[in-house]
Amino acid sequence: MFSFLRRTANVVGESSMKALKMEGIQGWQKELPMFKLNTPKDLQEWAIGCDKDIGGTNINNSSLFMLTCHALIFMIVANNLGTGFSEAKLEITPEGVGKFSGNLSLELPSNAEIEQSGYAAIRSKVRPSSMFGTPCWDTTLFRYLAMRVRGDDRRYFVNIQTDGVIQTDLYQHRLFLQNAGQWQTVMIPFRDFVLTNNGMIQEDQIDMMREKVKTVGISIADREEGPFEIEIDWIKAMNTESTEGDMDRNPHGADVPEVDFTK
Template identity: 30%
Template sequence: MALTVMLLNGASFPGGCCRHKVLLSLLGPFLSNSKLYSSYRRPGAEPEKKPSWRNADFSFKKGIDHLKTQLSLLKKETQDYLLGPGGHPLSQHLLEQTRVLWQFRSQEDLNEWVISSDEEIGGKSKVYLKLGRNNQAALLCGTLNTEVPRDGETKYSGYCSMRSRPAVGSFNRKKYYDWSNFNSLYLRVRGDGRPWMVNIYTDPYFSHQKDDLYSYFMFTRGGPYWEEIKIPFSKFFFSSRGRVQDNQHPVWLDKASFLTLGFTIGDKVDGPFQLEIDFIGLLKDRAHREEFAYEAYDKN
């Protein structure tokens, strides 16, 4: 099956036709099934007795349902293109000063996010994501533990994170966010006084750029009151593999680069943490004129 995906990706047709991409997206429900591939098996573990291809579900009804879903997404994208993003006129879209991107009011809103912790590498930190009181916010809570796993390789531990899922358009196309009309990230949160890192992930062109991201700090003051935080995009600094780079440049907010947004806690303090998020949005602050907060050195 993996060979089939490679052949479909590498296939070419006269006239630059992209039929193979459409065909690959239609076969996605079958080829993307994890049961069709051999999963990772730890050394010493017994192999699966049942062949993986016997678990494949080549249901015709499943393919028709998937096609209907993709056509509905294509219809919505066409309407947004003709009427304007979100069904609003294009003039209103160009003049808007605020926009709510994520608002947490149901389980479907939480399903757009993924949580992770150092438990994946043998750590002992725990993280949970659920709806807050009266289903009016997202509650990110857990316990941070900096104890390093005894595997002889890991040197540091103690982090928990929450990251949005990459948006997907019709026929499994990558969908990017266009934030070029705004200059600040706008959040309404209620924390416990611990600092967080806000991360912007871009879509890399080369494979070695997959760990590149733009980050800035978010300091919560604690207490029972909500706080509104504004973070200009000019404050985000560039890092790769967890290390701040000497060559700094501002984050590109056009629709060709931005992919996901995330929050990470790793302040090296053991104990419980809690962060409530009401909404995440964008703001166009006309009083903010800074283009980039850090020095950009010229290359010799």
């Protein structure tokens, strides 16, 4: 109870400071830092899991299987449905960045209901709540979710959970890496994320509650056995010089073409 009240007091204090600084009416912003993965303490804000923790899936359609696996990270703590054979870890490298790595195995457990396996994911932990609710990231003033990463040529997904009514809703997008093994900043427009629920793409694509981004994650379930590795330096909400959220801006008095960072 004391910690709950302390968090509530902290929220009140932070809100008061923002009001004094008039942060709510400031102009264009380039970025909103969300996560950095540079120290062991930073990694305490993240959860990690794979089929070895959860236990495979009974979905036998490859596309549905991949999407379902990306959603299963939210069930790690609450479920123990069996076992798979994939392994995953999240650690700090000697260079001081987070590394999500492991080995995917398609080997099936001795369970007749399990038809496919081979997935792993990390996800930021939900921050402790107060009487004002669960703390969330307000990304409405920014167009892109950006992350500085270096990875292999495996297929990864980025996952966003909002503080919506349906807690199983998950917004997803492929994490396209241009050059394997090289550091790059990937910028994904928030409006390009696809709404899924329990691994199923939803027919009604409801806009993301970008003022209530609760968690961000990265997952892999590409139906290929073998090692995987992706390093993450930071994750931010960002604008370019020509964007202000979903609005275009013209800071130099000339037409500035928008760059598609997802191709």
